[in-house]
Amino acid sequence: MDVRIFTRDDVQHLLKMPRAIELMRDAFAALSSGRIESPIRTTLTNDHGTVLYKPTWSAAQNLFCAKVVSVFPGNAHKDLPVTPGIIVLNNGETGMPVALMEAGFLTSLRTGAATGLATDLLAKPDASTAALFGTGGQAGHQLEAMLCVRDLKRVYVFSRHNENAVRFCREMAAHNSNCELIPATNRNVLTECDIITTATTSAKPVFSDREIPTVVHINAIGSLGPNRSEIPAETILRATVVVDHREAGLREAGELLPLMNDGRLPTDFAPAELGELVLNKNYKVERPVTVFKSAGNAVQDLACAAEVLKLAKDAGRGQTVKF
Amino acid sequence: MDVRIFTRDDVQHLLKMPRAIELMRDAFAALSSGRIESPIRTTLTNDHGTVLYKPTWSAAQNLFCAKVVSVFPGNAHKDLPVTPGIIVLNNGETGMPVALMEAGFLTSLRTGAATGLATDLLAKPDASTAALFGTGGQAGHQLEAMLCVRDLKRVYVFSRHNENAVRFCREMAAHNSNCELIPATNRNVLTECDIITTATTSAKPVFSDREIPTVVHINAIGSLGPNRSEIPAETILRATVVVDHREAGLREAGELLPLMNDGRLPTDFAPAELGELVLNKNYKVERPVTVFKSAGNAVQDLACAAEVLKLAKDAGRGQTVKF
Numbered sequence: 057m058d059v060r061i062f063t064r065d066d067v068q069h070l071l072k073m074p075r076a077i078e079l080m081r082d083a084f085a086a087l088s089s090g091r092i093e094s095p096i097r098t099t100l101t102n103d104h105g106t107v108l109y110k111p112t113w114s115a116a117q118n119l120f121c122a123k124v125v126s127v128f129p130g131n132a133h134k135d136l137p138v139t140p141g142i143i144v145l146n147n148g149e150t151g152m153p154v155a156l157m158e159a160g161f162l163t164s165l166r167t168g169a170a171t172g173l174a175t176d177l178l179a180k181p182d183a184s185t186a187a188l189f190g191t192g193g194q195a196g197h198q199l200e201a202m203l204c205v206r207d208l209k210r211v212y213v214f215s216r217h218n219e220n221a222v223r224f225c226r227e228m229a230a231h232n233s234n235c236e237l238i239p240a241t242n243r244n245v246l247t248e249c250d251i252i253t254t255a256t257t258s259a260k261p262v263f264s265d266r267e268i269p270t271v272v273h274i275n276a277i278g279s280l281g282p283n284r285s286e287i288p289a290e291t292i293l294r295a296t297v298v299v300d301h302r303e304a305g306l307r308e309a310g311e312l313l314p315l316m317n318d319g320r321l322p323t324d325f326a327p328a329e330l331g332e333l334v335l336n337k338n339y340k341v342e343r344p345v346t347v348f349k350s351a352g353n354a355v356q357d358l359a360c361a362a363e364v365l366k367l368a369k370d371a372g373r374g375q376t377v378k379f
Numbered sequence: 380m381d382v383r384i385f386t387r388d389d390v391q392h393l394l395k396m397p398r399a400i401e402l403m404r405d406a407f408a409a410l411s412s413g414r415i416e417s418p419i420r421t422t423l424t425n426d427h428g429t430v431l432y433k434p435t436w437s438a439a440q441n442l443f444c445a446k447v448v449s450v451f452p453g454n455a456h457k458d459l460p461v462t463p464g465i466i467v468l469n470n471g472e473t474g475m476p477v478a479l480m481e482a483g484f485l486t487s488l489r490t491g492a493a494t495g496l497a498t499d500l501l502a503k504p505d506a507s508t509a510a511l512f513g514t515g516g517q518a519g520h521q522l523e524a525m526l527c528v529r530d531l532k533r534v535y536v537f538s539r540h541n542e543n544a545v546r547f548c549r550e551m552a553a554h555n556s557n558c559e560l561i562p563a564t565n566r567n568v569l570t571e572c573d574i575i576t577t578a579t580t581s582a583k584p585v586f587s588d589r590e591i592p593t594v595v596h597i598n599a600i601g602s603l604g605p606n607r608s609e610i611p612a613e614t615i616l617r618a619t620v621v622v623d624h625r626e627a628g629l630r631e632a633g634e635l636l637p638l639m640n641d642g643r644l645p646t647d648f649a650p651a652e653l654g655e656l657v658l659n660k661n662y663k664v665e666r667p668v669t670v671f672k673s674a675g676n677a678v679q680d681l682a683c684a685a686e687v688l689k690l691a692k693d694a695g696r697g698q699t700v701k702f
Contacts, residue, residue: 057387057463057481063702064380095421100436100443105474107443111432113423120423120430122447124467126474134473140380142467142476142702144447150457151428151449153465156479158380158702377700379386379465379481 057153057379062364064158066374070367071162071360073200076169077176081334083359084173087301088331091116092355094301104128112354114362118148121358123159138193139163143361155365155374159357162364166356168197170300170330171275174348175251176205177333178298178341179273183250187212187240189262189286190255190278191224198255198277199228203235206251212240214262243267254278254286259310265290271344276311280351284310287347293320295345297327304351311349380476380702385687387481389697393690394485394683396523399492400499404657406682407496410624411654414439415678417624427451435677437685441471444681446482461516462486466684478688478697482680485687489679491520493623493653494598497671498574499528500656501621501664502596506573510535510563512585512609513578513601514547521578521600522551526558529574535563537585566590577601577609582633588613594667599634603674607633610670616643618668620650627674634672 086092097110105128113120125141132138141159146152175183183206188199191213202208215221221239229237238245246252246267253275254262265288268274274295276287292311299305299312305327306312315321330348333339368374385393409415420433428451436443448464455461464482469475498506506529511522514536525531538544544562552560561568569575569590576598577585588611591597597618599610615634622628622635628650629635638644653671656662691697 057460057483059465061700061702093423095423098418098421098432098434100416100418100434102436102438102471104472107434107436107445107469107474109421109432109434109445111421111423111430113425113430115425120449122430122432122445124445124469124476126443126469126476128474131473131475136473136475137380140473140475142382142479144465144467146430146447146449148425149427150454150459150463151430151451152454152459152463153447153449156465156702160380375700377384377698379384379479 058376059153059379060155060374061377062155062157062368062374064161066368067158067161067364070364070371070373071165073165073169073172073204075363076165076360077172077201077204079359079363080169080173080356083355084300084329084331085334086116087353087355088329088335094354104130110354110357112358114358117358117362119358119362120146120148121354121361123354123357125159125163143357145361145365157361157364162357162360164194164197166360167194167277167350167352168201170350170356171198171253171277172201172205174275174298174330175202175273178346178348179206179251180271184209185248186251186253187214187246187249188253189214191215191220192255194255194277195224196228198253202251202253203232208235210236210238212238212245214240256286258286259284261288262286264288274347276347277350279310280308282308282310282313287311289315289320291345292347294343295347296341296343297347297349298330298333299327299349300330300351301353302326302329304353305349308351309349381699382476382702383478383697384700385478385480385691385697387484389691390481390484390687393687393694393696394488396488396492396495396527398686399488399683400495400524400527402682402686403492403496403679406678407623407652407654408657409439410676410678411652411658417677427453433677433680435681437681440681440685442681442685443469443471444677444684446677446680448482448486466680468684468688480684480687485680485683487517487520489683490517490600490673490675491524493673493679494521494576494600495524495528497598497621497653498525498596501669501671502529502574503594507532508571509574509576510537510569510572511576512537514538514543515578517578517600518547519551521576525574525576526555531558533559533561535561535568535572537563579609581609582607584611585609587611597670599670600673602633603631605631605633605636610634612638612643614668615670617666618670619664619666620670620672621653621656622650622672623653623674624676625649625652627676628672631674632672
């Protein structure tokens with residue numbers, strides 16, 4: 057049994073952000089129209105962390121895809137990735153395993169790409185200023201995604217530790233000469249921002265509702281869990297909220313769940329899905345503040361992994377391992 | 380990220396039947412006493428087949444294990460394995476993927492090993508004659524397992540196509556000089572048998588109740604599904620039935636489910652688990668006919684995969700692939 061192996065380097069070399077954002081357009085449209093089977097993930101937890109198993113099937117790609125991804129916060133102190141993972145791809149006609157792929161880079165890229173799609177669909181076309189909260193593993197792709205879809209002149213970067221923001225801006229400046237990256241500590245600058253992206257591990261809001269401008273698009277892609285929220289409740293309540301997957305969003309997002317439980321959001325609260333916005337070109341956003349709350353979905357992994365497989369064939373990347 | 384890769388040859392070289400049977404003793408005891416977390420598997424199905432995702436966690440082994448196994452019947456005509464699979468092992472302390480393993484050989488071996496354990500626990504100590512129905516991919520390990528736990532002098536081998544039985548007996552005779560392997564077409568010989576093992580894809584019983592002797596142990600490891608039964612209802616109704624996992628057995632086994640639905644077995648029918656027999660040395664089998672109905676469980680995969688990982692370290696088998 058021959059299986060192709062794709063390293064982190066292979067994935068990074070083959071799949072770029074602009075293409076990944078295009079893929080998210082199709083993937084979320086397919087998810088919202090029921091064209092991809094994406095059952096609830098299985099989780100196994102011990103004292104150190106959780107391993108998540110996220111299988112999905114796409115007739116269009118003719119592939120089964122399963123991401124096995126671990127979330128082990130303690131790894132940060134062990135010089136190990138906090139969310140190491142592997143993707144297993146099986147052929148749709150024979151069920152044969154065809155590829156194994158490093159999942160960490162791909163996960164970060166596709167999470168950025170979802171932000172790119174949401175920003176493209178919801179932010180002002182002439183947006184010029186953004187804020188990014190968080191400078192961790194996901195931050196680079198979040199920045200790249202925003203820059204892909206809007207001609208930003210200035211991005212303010214916030215971190216709990218300002219030296220991280222300084223380092224991040226310096227590192228990112230090398231790739232982004234057209235946009236000024238500014239380490240920020242004073243949230244007064246938020247009033248200038250057309251886009252705010254939060255990619256932190258914070259369990260509590262990273263800004264207050266009165267600090268943001270009247271018209272703004274927010275991507276909330278960090279902290280996930282019923283007791284965690286990066287965004288103030290007041291902001292959620294006056295915003296048009298969009299999610300990647302309604303069922304998962306309403307079950308897992310700490311931005312939404314508590315507000316439904318305490319009656320501040322109606323029990324039948326049904327935010328639009330990103331894919332529904334893609335499918336319905338006439339979708340009208342009713343409110344000046346928009347929030348994209350991402351839980352992450354296996355269809356994103358499948359779309360990106362399938363593309364890597366395709367591109368690798370043309371590029372001759374990857375190695376064959378005999379099982 | 381470095382991951383060890385183990386091929387079919389590695390697994391075959393490292394793990395032998397006697398050790399696998401020992402492992403099943405511990406694994407089923409752990410399952411029955413709730414020491415292993417083994418959630419319901421996820422299945423994805425298309426027109427060609429099904430891919431099953433079976434994750435499990437064992438504190439004792441300090442490993443997460445997921446078997447991704449496909450069941451694609453059409454592969455038989457494509458010169459491809461009908462149940463190709465890969466096992467993913469993650470470390471319990473860091474969540475890091477540590478190994479990838481060919482799953483086909485291991486699945487066949489561990490299924491045989493369960494039969495070995497059941498036979499050891501339930502068949503007459505002085506059993507000398509057995510019958511084996513089926514000569515497919517699983518049959519070799521089923522035969523080997525019976526021979527491991529009982530000093531059999533004679534095994535009758537049945538196949539839908541007698542030439543397969545002839546071929547199987549010839550091939551197996553090379554490894555089993557102490558036991559006479561006899562291709563059989565006449566089920567009259569069943570009255571001589573102390574053990575009967577069925578490992579077929581038949582949806583209907585492969586013998587009738589009046590053809591078997593008064594005292595016999597039966598291993599039913601083939602056909603699985605609510606509408607499939609290799610064993611006659613009459614035999615089930617007069618036997619002591621043992622399963623690997625009660626919940627799965629009562630949900631999936633066509634030998635049991637229909638009998639509960641039509642009232643021939645009580646609605647609270649609760650067959651013993653193999654692990655309960657291991658844990659309770661004083662367990663008394665009440666009836667002269669015993670049936671072990673196997674659905675297969677992820678704990679078997681975990682136990683065997685963990686052992687391969689351990690043995691490989693000492694033996695220097697496997698290769699490291701950088702992801």
